[in-house]
Amino acid sequence: MKPKGVPRPLEGRDFSQSGLGDLLEHVARGDRVAFERVYDLIAGPVYGLVLRVLRDPAQSEEVAQEVLVEVWRNAARYERVRGSATAWVMTIAHRRAVDRIRSAQAAVDREDRVARLEVHRPFDEVAESVETRLERERLRRCLAGLTELQHQSVTFAYYGGYSYREVAELLKVPLATVKTRMRDGLIRMRDCLGVER
Numbered sequence: 001m002k003p004k005g006v007p008r009p010l011e012g013r014d015f016s017q018s019g020l021g022d023l024l025e026h027v028a029r030g031d032r033v034a035f036e037r038v039y040d041l042i043a044g045p046v047y048g049l050v051l052r053v054l055r056d057p058a059q060s061e062e063v064a065q066e067v068l069v070e071v072w073r074n075a076a077r078y079e080r081v082r083g084s085a086t087a088w089v090m091t092i093a094h095r096r097a098v099d100r101i102r103s104a105q106a107a108v109d110r111e112d113r114v115a116r117l118e119v120h121r122p123f124d125e126v127a128e129s130v131e132t133r134l135e136r137e138r139l140r141r142c143l144a145g146l147t148e149l150q151h152q153s154v155t156f157a158y159y160g161g162y163s164y165r166e167v168a169e170l171l172k173v174p175l176a177t178v179k180t181r182m183r184d185g186l187i188r189m190r191d192c193l194g195v196e197r
Helices: 020-028 032-054 057-077 085-119 125-144 148-159 164-171 175-193
Strands: none
Touching: 020 032, 020 057, 020 085, 032 057, 032 085, 057 085, 125 148, 125 175, 148 164, 148 175, 164 175
């Protein structure tokens, strides 16, 4: 004899006339057969609602699966006095779908913020311009401190893009002289600019 309060096993019973609320009570007790019937009744409508919200079939399937798992796990939370079982399940489905949208939007917003931070690093254009102008003036002052042959050799090589041999031909001096003058000129420039070795 079974103790009072223990439900009869539902194997072999016909659930076609059972309401969703009754089935959820059995699911709350761990009845897998009752859950199969719940699944048959609500899987389609849950997927349809989620698809209308998400508009993505793959994500809708995933969210609908999550909803059905939640119904299995939380069937005991359903209370008839608060509304119909269908409304309870569809509320879970709608909330899950909205949560998925919010989660996806939060990820997009996060990626946008990171991208904006990487691309638009603020800098002071005036300070940049002043610094560039000061560097040019310092460079001119240091170039002016070179001998005429050093100045011409460095200018042709670094600003004109000429090779040592071409500079020697332009200045009509021996190649060894150009190399020596350029080496000496660059050493003086380094010292003038304060560049450390």
